[in-house]
Amino acid sequence: xxxxxxxxxxxxxxxxxxxxxxxxxxxxxxxxxxxxxxxxxxxxxxxxxxxxxxxxxxxxxxxxxxxxxxxxxxxxxxxxxxxxxxxxxxxxxxxxxxxxxxxxxxxxxxxxxxxxxxxxxxxxxxxxxxxxxxxxxxxxxxxxxxxxxxxxxxxxxxxxxxxxxxxxxxxxxxxxxxxxxxxxxxxxxxxxxxxxxxxxxxxxxxxxxxxxxxxxxxxxxxxxxxxxxxxxxxxxxxxxxxxxxxxxxxxxxxxxxxxxxxxxxxxxxxxxxxxxxxxxxxxxxxxxxxxxxxxxxxxxxxxxxxxxxxxxxxxxxxxxxxxxxxxxxxxxxxxxxxxxxxxxxxxxxxxxxxxxxxxxxxxxxxxxxxxxxxxxxxxxxxxxxxxxxxxxxxxxxxxxxxxxxxxxxxxxxxxxxxxxxxxxxxxxxxxxxxxxxxxxxxxxxxxxxxxxxxxxxxxxxxxxxxxxxxxxxxxxxxxxxxxxxxxxxxxxxxxxxxxxxxxxxxxxxxxxxxxxxxxxxxxxxxxxxxxxxxxxxxxxxxxxxxxxxxxxxxxxxxxxxxxxxxxxxxxxxxxxxxxxxxxxxxxxxxxxxxxxxxxxxxxxxxxxxxxxxxxxxxxxxxxxxxxxxxxxxxxxxxxxxxxxxxxxxxxxxxxxxxxxxxxxxxxxxxxxxxxxxxxxxxxxxxxxxxxxxxxx
Numbered sequence: 001x002x003x004x005x006x007x008x009x010x011x012x013x014x015x016x017x018x019x020x021x022x023x024x025x026x027x028x029x030x031x032x033x034x035x036x037x038x039x040x041x042x043x044x045x046x047x048x049x050x051x052x053x054x055x056x057x058x059x060x061x062x063x064x065x066x067x068x069x070x071x072x073x074x075x076x077x078x079x080x081x082x083x084x085x086x087x088x089x090x091x092x093x094x095x096x097x098x099x100x101x102x103x104x105x106x107x108x109x110x111x112x113x114x115x116x117x118x119x120x121x122x123x124x125x126x127x128x129x130x131x132x133x134x135x136x137x138x139x140x141x142x143x144x145x146x147x148x149x150x151x152x153x154x155x156x157x158x159x160x161x162x163x164x165x166x167x168x169x170x171x172x173x174x175x176x177x178x179x180x181x182x183x184x185x186x187x188x189x190x191x192x193x194x195x196x197x198x199x200x201x202x203x204x205x206x207x208x209x210x211x212x213x214x215x216x217x218x219x220x221x222x223x224x225x226x227x228x229x230x231x232x233x234x235x236x237x238x239x240x241x242x243x244x245x246x247x248x249x250x251x252x253x254x255x256x257x258x259x260x261x262x263x264x265x266x267x268x269x270x271x272x273x274x275x276x277x278x279x280x281x282x283x284x285x286x287x288x289x290x291x292x293x294x295x296x297x298x299x300x301x302x303x304x305x306x307x308x309x310x311x312x313x314x315x316x317x318x319x320x321x322x323x324x325x326x327x328x329x330x331x332x333x334x335x336x337x338x339x340x341x342x343x344x345x346x347x348x349x350x351x352x353x354x355x356x357x358x359x360x361x362x363x364x365x366x367x368x369x370x371x372x373x374x375x376x377x378x379x380x381x382x383x384x385x386x387x388x389x390x391x392x393x394x395x396x397x398x399x400x401x402x403x404x405x406x407x408x409x410x411x412x413x414x415x416x417x418x419x420x421x422x423x424x425x426x427x428x429x430x431x432x433x434x435x436x437x438x439x440x441x442x443x444x445x446x447x448x449x450x451x452x453x454x455x456x457x458x459x460x461x462x463x464x465x466x467x468x469x470x471x472x473x474x475x476x477x478x479x480x481x482x483x484x485x486x487x488x489x490x491x492x493x494x495x496x497x498x499x500x501x502x503x504x505x506x507x508x509x510x511x512x513x514x515x516x517x518x519x520x521x522x523x524x525x526x527x528x529x530x531x532x533x534x535x536x537x538x539x540x541x542x543x544x545x546x547x548x549x550x551x552x553x554x555x556x557x558x559x560x561x562x563x564x565x566x567x568x569x570x571x572x573x574x575x576x577x578x579x580x581x582x583x584x585x586x587x588x589x590x591x592x593x594x595x596x597x598x599x600x601x602x603x604x605x606x607x608x609x610x611x612x613x614x615x616x617x618x619x620x621x622x623x624x625x626x627x628x629x630x631x632x633x634x635x636x637x638x639x640x641x642x643x644x645x646x647x648x649x650x651x652x653x654x655x656x657x658x659x660x661x662x663x664x665x666x667x668x669x670x671x672x673x674x675x676x677x678x679x680x681x682x683x684x685x686x687x688x689x690x691x692x693x694x695x696x
Contacts, residue, residue, distance in 0.1 A: 021039055037067075043112075052106050061115075063115045099183065102142045125151070133145050137216075148212055154169050171187060178510050259432045270290060306468060324339075325338070335448075376401050377439050436491065437491060487507050488507070492523035572612050581597050612640070622694050
């Protein structure tokens with residue numbers, strides 16, 4: 001018999017239905033709100049793989065086309081590879097749930113959230129997170145929940161819970177919490193202060209209380225007994241032996257600031273310790289020594305930070321690594337920059353294009369979703385010295401690129417001010433932590449060099465945390481090892497005064513608002529330092545785009561001139577596009593949108609448009625064509641549908657007895673307008689046009 005619970009959040013009812021669907025899974029729940037329904041299942045292997053030294057958690061978020069009554073597009077009419085949005089949602093589910101599993105739990109676990117029905121305005125991603133936590137709570141899988149999540153918007157000073165896509169206002173906040181701590185934050189913001197971000201996080205956390213209460217209640221009522229986890233007994237004797245040999249080596253090696261040299265020394269040190277304590281090459285003993293070495297390595301780094309307030313590369317807790325910036329490195333890109341911070345380096349390129357080059361993405365709620373600004377982040381294996389072939393973008397690349405894009409969207413100019421489609425590509429050439437934040441900085445520099453009139457420069461910084469009981473240290477501009485061995489990766493992006501994006505991941509059971517406040521304040525100090533270094537190289541956007549960049553502009557002509565511009569059978573407009581290479585779009589009101597491949601083509605197109613749409617004036621010179629010969633002169637077409645008479649006396653300085661002596665039908669001839677009478681009849685002269693240049 002199924003069990004149903006309902007929770008009301010901001011006047012919206014969220015329904016949880018248990019023990020009805022997929023009952024062979026360890027835990028399952030159907031979560032519904034409005035017409036959106038998400039089925040969440042959790043399954044775990046009964047036994048852990050003895051060779052696994054990490055928690056193998058997999059999260060799948062799957063959107064079904066039938067959820068909105070559509071057949072998948074393409075030749076194969078079924079769902080295939082997850083969209084970028086589905087991949088990002090899977091990350092949002094993984095990040096807050098992973099730290100809530102017990103430390104010693106190593107059983108392979110899979111969470112699957114399937115969107116079976118969708119109604120616009122009822123976000124399936126938050127329902128999926130709540131469903132995952134609730135399914136884990138009632139399952140027999142060990143889990144230190146409950147966890148709840150919300151999407152929060154901010155419009156006209158009012159908070160919006162679960163706003164429809166596109167109506168978030170000044171804030172789009174994804175947040176996950178436990179009853180007493182924040183687990184995950186991901187936000188795009190339209191220039192909000194640190195205090196405004198903290199207020200929004202607190203409001204969202206307070207709104208989650210009914211969700212926590214429901215999960216605790218339903219666990220007591222129908223929850224299965226949790227599996228017993230037997231912590232691995234620690235070999236204290238072996239630990240003491242490893243400690244005696246390893247501690248002097250760790251102290252020496254962690255004083256090496258170069259990443260590769262340090263890693264090589266640590267790797268060799270581990271091998272030396274294993275060889276010394278395992279002379280008989282016992283595989284089990286060797287594995288145990290390696291595990292203890294890793295444990296001591298983590299403890300040593302954390303002790304350096306907490307007790308000595310010194311980091312791996314000998315920096316202080318707030319110090320930023322050396323920064324260098326360069327622009328205009330790539331000759332054919334429309335803008336480029338190289339941003340280097342310590343051993344992290346990002347090369348950004350900018351491509352400017354027409355409106356038709358916007359990226360189109362189909363989602364459940366929008367079949368023609370367009371992105372005018374794109375940021376693509378790449379992380380090739382060579383950036384960390386790995387000999388591995390490159391593959392298509394994975395979850396890391398998609399997630400980091402989306403965060404960097406969120407950070408820069410608020411400063412992108414409006415289309416009325418800058419009509420280009422903009423693509424930024426950030427190539428991570430070297431990585432030792434904070435590569436996504438380097439993408440934000442390099443992207444800003446490259447766009448300013450490309451002439452994109454950004455509202456303000458944006459920089460990003462990654463903050464870290466090492467916490468033991470009540471003692472903690474917050475780190476600015478973290479290294480890769482500080483991310484790996486630390487407790488938090490908190491990325492903050494913004495201008496000199498305001499925040500534009502946030503992302504926080506933790507590995508412990510949550511952090512308090514006080515720690516978050518301190519981290520935000522420290523991040524602002526670091527951000528201002530980075531912006532100062534960037535401004536030394538380029539402090540404002542270039543006034544003009546690169547000469548080889550396309551030109552996008554609009555012209556307005558009178559409606560009665562549209563026919564003149566198009567010409568008979570499209571003759572005039574075809575002439576303009578074929579000779580200049582531009583693309584043109586003419587609206588009924590006479591507004592012409594033009595995309596030219598470069599500045600020269602743009603100027604040529606403008607001149608030709610003016611010539612075709614303007615009325616001939618006395619003194620204008622045209623390259624016309626003889627269309628009719630008479631005894632008294634030649635009628636010459638100077639524009640499509642517009643001709644004038646060149647009298648026989650105006651054909652040459654010499655006397656002409658027969659017009660055919662000078663011109664034949666179809667000949668091109670340079671003529672000048674010498675008179676236009678009251679009836680609009682045009683008189684032309686060939687002899688007065690000698691040596692002059694035509695208007696077009």
